[in-house]
Amino acid sequence: MLRLRDLREDKDMTQEQIAKLLNVTQAAYSLYELEKRGIDYELLIKLAKFYNTSIDYIVGITNEIKPYPPIKK
Numbered sequence: 335m336l337r338l339r340d341l342r343e344d345k346d347m348t349q350e351q352i353a354k355l356l357n358v359t360q361a362a363y364s365l366y367e368l369e370k371r372g373i374d375y376e377l378l379i380k381l382a383k384f385y386n387t388s389i390d391y392i393v394g395i396t397n398e399i400k401p402y403p404p405i406k407k
Contacts, residue, residue, distance in 0.1 A: 335394035338367045341385045356380060 342352050353363040356377050365371035378389045382401065390396045 336367065336369055336373070337392055337394060338381070341381070341387070341392070342367075345385070352381075355384060 338352075342349070349363050349367070350360045353360045356363065358377070362371065366373045366377075375389075378392060382389045382392060385392070386401055387399050388396070388401045391399050391401075
């Protein structure tokens, strides 16, 4: 259960806008939202940073939208 569509709509953005952010086509992004194509972890990282959430939230593992604290170097 990916939450890509909900997150995108909460930001009032189009699939085309998010696809440009990820450097993919709108058609490819649409398949991610429909869960008809697997999404690369690097794209998930970009989306989690963009939406200020965790990958776990995006993929439906948790209902906690707040991101994890960053790793201290």
